[in-house]
Amino acid sequence: MGLTNQSTGTGALKEMFQVDFESPDDIVVALAGNPNTGKSTVFNSLTGLNQHTGNWPGKTVTNAQGKYNHHNKRHILVDLPGTYSLLASSVEEQVARDFICFGNPHATVVVTDATCLERNLNLVLQIIEITDKVVVCVNLMDEAKRKSINIDLKKLSKLLGVPVVGTTARNGEGLELLKDTVSKVASGEIKTNPRKINYDEIIEESIKKVDSDINKLIDNKFNSKWVSLRLIDGDLPLLESMNEYLDSDLTKNELLNKKLKIARDKLKDDGLKIEDLRDRIVSNIIKTAEDIGKDVVRVENKSHNQLDRKIDSILTSRIFGIPIMIVLLGIVFWITIEGANVPSSMLANGLFWIEGQLTELFGWLGTPEWVHSILILGMYRTLAWVISVMLPPMAIFFPLFTLLEDLGYLPRVAFNLDYYFKKACAHGKQALTMCMGFGCNAAGIISCRIIDSPRERLIAIITNNFVPCNGRFPTLIALASIFIASAAGAFSSIVATLTILATIVLGVMITLFISRILSKTILKGLPSSFTLELPPYRKPQIGRVIVRSIFDRTLFVLGRAVAIAAPAGLVIWFMANITVGNASILTHCAQFLDPFANLLGLDGYIMMAFILGMPANEIVIPILIMSYMAKGSILELDNLAEMKQLFIDNGWTWLTAVCTMLFSLNHWPCGTTLWTIRKETQSWKWTWISLLVPTITGIVVCFIVAQGAHLLGLV
Template identity: 50%
Template sequence: MAKSACEICDLNASAELKKLGDISGKFDYTIALAGNPNTGKSTIFNALTGLKQHTGNWPGKTVTRAEGSFQFKDSKYKIIDLPGTYSLMSTSEDEEVARDFILFGRPDVTVVVVDSGRLERHLSLVVQIQEITNKVVVCLNLMDEAKRHGVEIDVRGLSRDLGVPVIPTSARNKEGISDLLVAIDQVATGKYIPEHKTISGISGESREAVQMVADKLLSIDADLPSPSWLAMRLIQQDSNIQTALVNQTLSAKVDSENIKETIDLANHYHEKLGFDYSDNVAGAIFAQVSKTVKSTVKTDTNQRAFRVDRMIDNVVTSKRFGFPIMLLMLGGILWLTIIGSNYPSSALSYLLLEELYPLLKGGADSLNFPWWLSGFLIDGVYLATAWVIAVMLPPMAIFFPLFTLLEDFGYLPRVAFNLDRLFKGAGAHGKQALTMSMGFGCNAAGVVATRIINSPREKLIAIITNNFSLCNGRWPTQILMASIFIGALVPSYLSHTVSTLAVVGIVVLGIGFTFFTSWMLSKTMLKGQASFFTLELPPYRPPRILQTIYTSLIDRTLIVLWRAIVFAAPAGAIIWLICNISIGDKSIALWTIHGLDPIGLFLGLNGVILLAYIVAIPANEIVIPTVLMLTAMVLGDASIGEGAGVMFEVSDGEIANILHMAGWTTLTGINLMLFSLLHNPCSTTIYTIYKETNSAKWTAVASLLPILFGVIVCFVVAQIWYLLT
């Protein structure tokens, strides 16, 4: 069937865009997406591929390389989202990934996303990339914001000056994406051939050095791609480039013999010019960009937007209000989470535990399941999983979107700015303030968030100490223990306040341990210079509420919940089995509890608590139900509970009765609170730590250190208690 003129018109682009998500297969073209941090690169990536990579108003979101694909017209494209970088000259891992991909990966098009409002800075990356490849498309993103800020850009003039297609977009509003597709298509298919450009204006001896080394390279292979970029990298002693030349990766004509002289020459210039060389190159790049910007950009000298940002900053980072606002924000979020999740949590537990559970049990009976099969599957696996969902899902579904909204607005980097001085004192990074706060929601998510810390030493400190942030899963334990054992110590009109203060005290103690452990690690296992600290404070941006809720649900809540379920189901099975398999006259659980009791009492706890913490490694949420179930079993009173291995729910008052009957004292309550703060991370977090650090050693340190603290602290408290009573 013939296509209409509109359908085949280059301008009718979005109709031909097919977002293919992350499916793999054969591709016609490869696109690299480069750009400074915080330019909306990920938003562009999502708009093209239909993937929902989380984007935050926070520099350095894309640390690992994300890949996606889309189809446009008749071609299939693979697109690689490179880490956001300010430049391509540094030795940092991000920049190495970005520059090596552009050079060695030979993408058919490199799209450089820049912030239209800040071209003076962002075009310097464009200039550097043009030095490597001519197949560049510049995406002038955040056009809406630039307009609001009174920045006017002569797009055609800029395109002429740079010699590449320049496409204005505002990806957040999905504007300009179709034009961008057309430009990508034209450069990829060779319909438009962008100009070859090199950095001009490098002064004196440095220019001569680049020229000499480049000439030498060309004398070995006249077709070598981007010779002056290679020359510049060789003078900077980039070992990846040296290796690539020696191994003939870049050209078959170059080998370890004939390149030696060139590398020696480059090394000679490196010695001779020293810092002057890098100063000259960077100076030339910025000078060239300034010239371009001067002729193509008109800026409202008034800079209203900057003034608004400064006004907000003068309040939220001020001496007087900075800290109170921070505490208010975090406290507010936690309060909303705890209060707000009560209703959905009880609704979920009514649905899953009181409605669905008997149905499943009845169903199993009518199908003539043997008692052990229905017990194993429904009382064990189902009940534990259902419990985790009911207790875990609502608080996470509230905490993460709220946290993400603050992130989107741009407030979180200000928190890091405010707190950096304290973290510096502990040998850590200011951004740890954020990963720590995130840990109050979920430690696994907090560990993932440490990706924003770009120095490995400080990142490890943040990972290892994240468990000292009391996560959502542990709040119910704390609140219950505080109200049963501590609130009960004072007259009833004070009990609510006192038990709340006790929980706050535990949180503060956790923060104390975070600082202490960071300090201790930076003095011992992770000794080293505090690395260079730079933190960009991004412009404030109005948060996109619906999108934030959506992505934070998908990105954080569901992923963490899924992992927890995967770990909780087998835990349920194990809990049921140890309660129902007997050796001699006692179940395995009872044997273990009796065996652990002496150690437990020594620590001011008991065997039930220790066993509960062993079997509930998958999720802190099931500690209390497991403790209750095991306690009922130990008491052996058939009127309490639902039977061996079956978790059950009763009111707080009844819980208090059961625990008192089992001989719990105020000390048990206090030490359970302490132990709940100071014990190994849940298995989801341990797994996440392993994935982030890729090291069994650091995973072991992060898992065992808190337990060591817990044992010491509980022991000391118990001994003091025994002395005084």
């Protein structure tokens, strides 16, 4: 008889977690594990291209599902968020725990790292407390062998009471055995007997006070001992999830509340405060993991990680850590800028060739000129500029960034900057989200999910725009080249690069400064502590890195940009082509803004270019050129010399260029980023704050620089 909705609870699974069943006989497998264990590699190797991603219902946590067939059975593999614990201190941990506990998957695979098994066993022990349908996948066996680490898998299986399979997922080794084992556990062919964690005697006595009553309430649907301990600890998110699953409110059960009070009073009488209970629970789990690790792991070469430590002594040192980070960042930007020139030009030529063909088609069809102008010169041309300028740099930057991530360097960046973010009362992981913002601020906003604290996540979201994305680099590079570096002669490229790096460093400093202000005002609170894992350096999988970065990041962000840029092109066309009196609406708006813009060292046309460039920062310079030349559609000059002369003819000085660069660094987020902020925060309030904070900062900085230069007689 096949597994049915009634026997497995897959009906509730589909309703609560939106798992894509095609048949009631589908086998659902949860994939859990710590970050940096190769969990994503296991997922990708098993499912191939049969996967899709979305968000968990009501959450911003990514939901990845894939399918594979084994022994004529379809298996749905659900990739849970990587987490170190299930004690639900973050949304990711809550999602992983709730799926395992209430989703009733037929089996749960816990991926561990063979090179640091003992640390990963903490999560394994927490999961086998919840469910007995567990398979432990000890991944990266090849790295363990290279480091002379031997693991007795049979003994580990005996000690845990669940099957254990060794794999090297990147090479496909052990995956067939893993699939066989999962099928047998799901079908009940393999009977498991998970190891019980023995807590301190006073904790065990408190559990007994409520265990039998809770078991009646939950109808033996979960491990009553585990639920009892979590409720004694006051795990409110778990209680909310249980209420939803059981369709009843346990908080209103007077008997349960009475028994929980008795259990907590018992702990207090024995000298254990409730606020210290979680630490004691974790200590018991860690001790159990250590005991198991000592029994099954043998390290023949005690100095196996000496090379990693030597590299870390340089990359994370106080003297060399920050300079090396800046140099690497400069190299990544240089490769991105230089490498993007040719494909960007080719892409632009191709897209504008299509524009010519569309123009001929419209002419052949006898389409009215105003329709052609709106659709082609307005919407299509704006889209063409956004794609040709945005796609090549992202297609280069994101793989390079992902390469550093795969190599294991990005956690070292967070380590180097953690001290400074702590001083700013922010989270050390904000360094990683800030780095992602260099490629695209929208992607940086999405990466803020890695920050557990909601308060610190909001700080990271609001300040992410202070680092320039690749859409702002064309403006920064052009102005640095023609107004600052042009006098350096043969060293102009070096001066331009140093100018861009100085701009980036300024952006980081402003990020820290504003983060501190936010943490002392509208987002008050103490910085939370977090465990920063420095994973071993690994040889990156270049092919997988390229595919993952292009499909998961580049095309995802580009899709959002295109969706916003198309209607923006329509607005720009109308403002440039509809006249009131003898001037276009664009000119009237620029003249209105001119007095205010002059105070900031800008002019009205520059301010309008930034406003109309909100959909995508890439089109700021083309809009500015269009405005100065009084043209009706976006265009670009042939070279930087022509651009410099055009700007000078319209009253630009070195101060105008500097203030424009500063305003480019500090102004409202682009439309794609604002859209992403709204989706991530689920709040218009924080979206508006994210718009106002960098804008006010830019106005203040530009005003100080412009008026200071005038007072000192520098212009």
